Amino acid sequence: MSSELPIIRIKDLYFSYHDNSVLEDVNLEIDKGELASIVGPNGGGKTTLLKLILGLLKPQQGTIEVFGTTPEKARRKIGYMPQQAQLDPQFPISVLDVVLTGQIDRCGKGFTGGFPKAAGSIAQAALAEVGLGDFIQKSFSQLSGGQRQRVLIARALCSEPELLLLDEPTSNIDPRSEENLYETLARLNRKMTILLVSHDIGFVSQFVKSVICVNHQVIIHPTSQINGTIIKEIYGGDFNLIRHDHRCDHTGHSHHDPFSGNREQL
């Protein structure tokens, strides 16, 4: 464990939408250089956790520090890729213009309000990074779902982030592109800390360094510990049944196996 301050530090966090408790007693630290995946069932709070880290949502209790400050102040160091479902796929915009919005905060203050000169080459490099270097003049609406996904990753990279947050980067991607994507992420991880949301734990565990299970509570596993039991605990059955009955520190923990003797193929 490095002596540096963790990039994300969440303490005793509770969050609920109105009366529906989404996250309870969350403690989490992400160190610099991490490549971690948040996994868990739908409705378990994965996206909520990302939005809390971005400061788009406010916790009812507890604190979140990002880069040692509030999420709002840290935002500009974060590259974010949202779920594609919230965007209009027919919006009239070119691939280059989508990626350039990663630099929108650096738009000129002068009369023309244009991007700084360097923005174009940063955008181009970001597109090349995700393998879409030739798509720069294409229209966003002409692309496949998987290509759009990669454009949105390029947009996040165009912000030149120190921390990359990706919400379901593999949701529209076929298995081969998915493998390419993880190779890309592993390469980017040398330069930046990466936190991604995925529902595909089997695949993700080969690439990431740790897995953060989010199902109302948050538990971290080093990937070496991922086995059938843990997967089952994350996804199987009603969450009340599988709620973890113990807490552990952020370095990881071991699991009881409440399903032993009755193991099903996932």
Added chain:
Amino acid sequence: MDFFSVLTDPNSLFLRQTLLVGLFSSIAFGIIGTYVISRRISYLAGAVSHSVLGGIGGVIWLKTVFQLEWLDPLYGALLAALLSAFIIGRFGSGRKKEEIMIGATWAIGMALGIIFMDMTPGYFDITSYLFGDILLVSVRDLKLIIALDIVIILFFYRFYHIVTAVCFDEEFARLRGLKVDLFYQLLLGLTAVSVVLLIRVVGIVMVIAMLTLPAATAGLYARTLAGMMLLAVMFSAIAIVGGIILSYSANLSSGPIIIVCAGVIYFVLAAIKRDKYSL
């Protein structure tokens, strides 16, 4: 006399002026309409437009009862439009609350307008406010519309990238540190002012159609927001000029004819495009 010989007649200054009003209002319809469609705020624009009747009614009442000759219905219309845009923008965060605010300002604005007119002695024909009459538009209205066009063009030129970013993905723009809420309020204000000036052309009830149909038609073909704006201005101009010609030749109300033209253009072109895009 047919339309074109009237148009070239040196004495028909009035018809040429009407056409100019149509062409200049197309600029505002096309650009603001593109924003309205991209942000999906057409019902918000509808509420702003209908609330204007409250402002107009209020001014007519004040003017008659207190003999305030300097008062112009335009002031009341502007005040009502800006106020309702502010109320919806400020208190209508969240989809459910926004819908309530839209419904409330829409109906309460109209109701107030009727109440004020009931309280005012004398008879008022509100048809031209409701359905517009481009043939009644004055030189002052034309100047105001040209001034509005200039403001709109300058604003969208200066903030084009920011408007694009906010329309495409508001949350991401906010995360990059843009003052998204301030922009939203500014653009709502601009939309409200446009609605007020454009009501003269097609009326309170139908201004929402001119803010959606030409831009939606443009959206069938455009590849960038700027392209969509240019095409929307063009489709809007075609509908307005076509509407004026038809209305003049057939002696029918101009507002409804313009709307039907815009509607026919949209549905025909959307049907042709059906293979690629859904309606």
